[in-house]
Amino acid sequence: xxxxxxxxxxxxxxxxxxxxxxxxxxxxxxxxxxxxxxxxxxxxxxxxxxxxxxxxxxxxxxxxxxxxxxxxxxxxxxxxxxxxxxxxxxxxxxxxxxxxxxxxxxxxxxxxxxxxxxxxxxxxxxxxxxxxxxxxxxxxxxxxxxxxxxxxxxxxxxxxxxxxxxxxxxxxxxxxxxxxxxxxxxxxxxxxxxxxxxxxxxxxxxxxxxxxxxxxxxxxxxxxxxxxxxxxxxxxxxxxxxxxxxxxxxxxxxxxxxxxxxxxxxxxxxxxxxxxxxxxxxxxxxxxxxxxxxxxxxxxxxxxxxxxxxxxxxxxxxxxxxxxxxxxxxxxxxxxxxxxxxxxxxxxxxxxxxxxxxxxxxxxxxxxxxxxxxxxxxxxxxxxxxxxxxxxxxxxxxxxxxxxxxxxxxxxxxxxxxxxxxxxxxxxxxxxxxxxxxxxxxxxxxxxxxxxxxxxxxxxxxxxxxxxxxxxxxxxxxxxxxxxxxxxxxxxxxxxxxxxx
Amino acid sequence: xxxxxxxxxxxxxxxxxxxxxxxxxxxxxxxxxxxxxxxxxxxxxxxxxxxxxxxxxxxxxxxxxxxxxxxxxxxxxxxxxxxxxxxxxxxxxxxxxxxxxxxxxxxxxxxxxxxxxxxxxxxxxxxxxxxxxxxxxxxxxxxxxxxxxxxxxxxxxxxxxxxxxxxxxxxxxxxxxxxxxxxxxxxxxxxxxxxxxxxxxxxx
Numbered sequence: 001x002x003x004x005x006x007x008x009x010x011x012x013x014x015x016x017x018x019x020x021x022x023x024x025x026x027x028x029x030x031x032x033x034x035x036x037x038x039x040x041x042x043x044x045x046x047x048x049x050x051x052x053x054x055x056x057x058x059x060x061x062x063x064x065x066x067x068x069x070x071x072x073x074x075x076x077x078x079x080x081x082x083x084x085x086x087x088x089x090x091x092x093x094x095x096x097x098x099x100x101x102x103x104x105x106x107x108x109x110x111x112x113x114x115x116x117x118x119x120x121x122x123x124x125x126x127x128x129x130x131x132x133x134x135x136x137x138x139x140x141x142x143x144x145x146x147x148x149x150x151x152x153x154x155x156x157x158x159x160x161x162x163x164x165x166x167x168x169x170x171x172x173x174x175x176x177x178x179x180x181x182x183x184x185x186x187x188x189x190x191x192x193x194x195x196x197x198x199x200x201x202x203x204x205x206x207x208x209x210x211x212x213x214x215x216x217x218x219x220x221x222x223x224x225x226x227x228x229x230x231x232x233x234x235x236x237x238x239x240x241x242x243x244x245x246x247x248x249x250x251x252x253x254x255x256x257x258x259x260x261x262x263x264x265x266x267x268x269x270x271x272x273x274x275x276x277x278x279x280x281x282x283x284x285x286x287x288x289x290x291x292x293x294x295x296x297x298x299x300x301x302x303x304x305x306x307x308x309x310x311x312x313x314x315x316x317x318x319x320x321x322x323x324x325x326x327x328x329x330x331x332x333x334x335x336x337x338x339x340x341x342x343x344x345x346x347x348x349x350x351x352x353x354x355x356x357x358x359x360x361x362x363x364x365x366x367x368x369x370x371x372x373x374x375x376x377x378x379x380x381x382x383x384x385x386x387x388x389x390x391x392x393x394x395x396x397x398x399x400x401x402x403x404x405x406x407x408x409x410x411x412x413x414x415x416x417x418x419x420x421x422x423x424x425x426x427x428x429x430x431x432x433x434x435x436x437x438x439x440x441x442x443x444x445x446x447x448x449x450x451x452x453x454x455x456x457x458x459x460x461x462x463x464x465x466x467x468x469x470x471x472x473x474x475x476x477x478x479x480x481x482x483x484x485x486x487x488x489x490x491x492x493x494x495x496x497x498x499x500x501x
Numbered sequence: 502x503x504x505x506x507x508x509x510x511x512x513x514x515x516x517x518x519x520x521x522x523x524x525x526x527x528x529x530x531x532x533x534x535x536x537x538x539x540x541x542x543x544x545x546x547x548x549x550x551x552x553x554x555x556x557x558x559x560x561x562x563x564x565x566x567x568x569x570x571x572x573x574x575x576x577x578x579x580x581x582x583x584x585x586x587x588x589x590x591x592x593x594x595x596x597x598x599x600x601x602x603x604x605x606x607x608x609x610x611x612x613x614x615x616x617x618x619x620x621x622x623x624x625x626x627x628x629x630x631x632x633x634x635x636x637x638x639x640x641x642x643x644x645x646x647x648x649x650x651x652x653x654x655x656x657x658x659x660x661x662x663x664x665x666x667x668x669x670x671x672x673x674x675x676x677x678x679x680x681x682x683x684x685x686x687x688x689x690x691x692x693x694x695x696x697x698x699x700x701x702x703x704x705x
Binding site for chain 1 (some may be wrong): 653655656659660662663665666667669670674697
């Protein structure tokens with residue numbers, strides 16, 4: 001008994017539990033989902049989603065409270081504004097993706113309790129990744145996120161595209177995390193056995209071991225650039241996005257990118273500050289190539305999901321400019337604001353594709369022709385989100401891009417900003433192509449739209465109205481956020497300003 | 502040399518041929534089951550080597566993980582798949598000689614590096630510093646347990662959650678479910694004839 005008491009008191013002194021309380025709530029939600037499904041024997045799956053929703057909301061509330069009163073705590077976690085903002089972003093992603101996937105319950109023929117389980121675990125992995133300052137925690141949480149995303153993408157196991165997508169994702173993520181681990185092992189060895197990021201910089205003598213640190217930086221860059229799908233490591237993105245179920249793509253197109261962004265920024269800012277000239281050049285090159293490649297190939301795509309995959313590659317290219325342009329007075333404000341807006345834009349677009357493809361069973365862009373006659377709400381909100389992605393004023397995408405490019409220009413990244421502007425114009429082309437297709441009245445409607453039914457025919461009407469409203473709620477939320485966030489740009493920038501570390 | 506060093510050399514002289522024989526057996530047995538068993542011999546001898554080098558935790562971990570899990574899995578997989586005895590061709594093409602050359606260069610590099618390190622650490626200054634580290638009186642397992650529950654508590658618990666999710670995720674695609682009852686219910690409620698895009702609704 002004495003041992004347990006002393007252990008608990010020592011535990012309390014080393015880890016302040018209130019700092020990881022949001023994650024603990026998510027873990028409690030995860031365990032509750034598993035046990036509830038076990039007890040209910042597979043019935044009443046909507047209850048599981050309610051648990052997920054509640055735990056996400058409570059977690060967000062506690063995180064909000066913590067954001068206001070910053071508790072500074074070192075060792076495993078550092079609770080500065082940067083980390084907390086990323087945790088908040090990931091919680092928003094999880095919340096909106098729950099709203100998207102509620103109707104999965106009744107429309108699919110496969111078991112459903114594992115779906116919220118994997119989503120919670122991916123969100124948990126992302127949240128811990130955003131605050132980890134310790135090589136081991138970084139690696140374990142990265143693997144957690146990758147593994148849960150892989151299971152999610154292979155969820156519809158009877159469909160061969162899903163199998164292919166999850167196989168590709170698993171193999172590529174395994175290869176990239178082994179490269180990351182090799183970079184970590186070099187850092188661990190040459191800093192005399194230190195695992196904490198701060199201690200590594202203290203102990204490693206940069207002048208003596210410069211070639212080794214460059215090699216380690218190259219490996220870490222390769223490992224994290226895979227997650228971000230930057231240029232040479234982007235090959236997995238279109239295939240995985242096209243193959244996975246649409247709700248899943250919505251979820252991990254934002255969650256894993258946001259978590260990987262926080263990891264990338266923290267690693268490169270903390271460990272390699274003396275190398276900043278070198279890795280700035282390399283990252284700039286990667287960003288320019290991702291922007292060019294993503295936008296040019298997206299022009300030629302015929303499937304909506306593949307086009308969105310390439311467009312997300314180019315969006316991450318834009319965000320890289322924000323990372324490179326960080327300076328003392330503005331911190332990472334441009335990157336954080338653009339990430340925030342990107343979450344809503346991307347989730348909004350996927351929130352509209354999901355019901356459309358559910359009702360017509362196709363993903364081809366040509367089949368969107370004349371949609372405004374059948375479903376004006378969907379058309380209008382899709383138009384808003386696509387325009388926001390393209391960066392047309394007065395939507396918030398424009399404000400995000402404007403701030404990003406202004407910040408980049410001020411920091412001297414002239415080539416990147418010029419390329420970004422040119423490729424933004426190219427991206428407007430393919431977004432407008434879809435909008436034009438949807439809004440023009442075609443004399444002979446496409447076959448698929450002829451059978452376009454507004455209500456889901458697989459369920460009874462009562463449940464369908466209740467569930468339809470959750471996806472509609474997500475759509476409207478995202479549309480509003482991607483439109484009106486531009487008006488709230490100044491407060492957002494002020495919050496994200498002092499994030500330089 | 503004194504008695505303890507003699508015993509140490511003797512034990513090492515027993516273990517190292519075991520590793521050598523086992524690895525040669527792994528690559529040259531025609532029957533894959535024999536080859537996987539000799540792989541088990543290699544892993545066991547490596548773990549005995551760790552014991553002789555006074556790293557008790559690593560030795561135990563090697564036995565549990567490599568021999569007890571990975572090798573058992575390999576043997577299991579080999580025995581389940583009904584393999585015919587593979588015949589290896591006697592022709593030695595260009596690939597054989599390239600691999601031979603690359604491996605021998607690698608081997609010579611490693612031997613040279615080890616000799617240099619040996620010379621470096623044999624000098625008296627380094628030996629006294631090495632002895633000061635007092636490695637032989639630490640209790641590895643206790644130290645590791647202490648660190649796991651104090652400094653590395655979050656990754657430790659997260660790894661246990663990862664195991665849970667990995668188990669669920671591994672069983673999920675492999676499991677058999679009854680979808681007969683679901684299909685019957687859905688067919689009753691649908692009033693649109695199910696064309697092929699409609700069947701893909703679960704995918705979207």
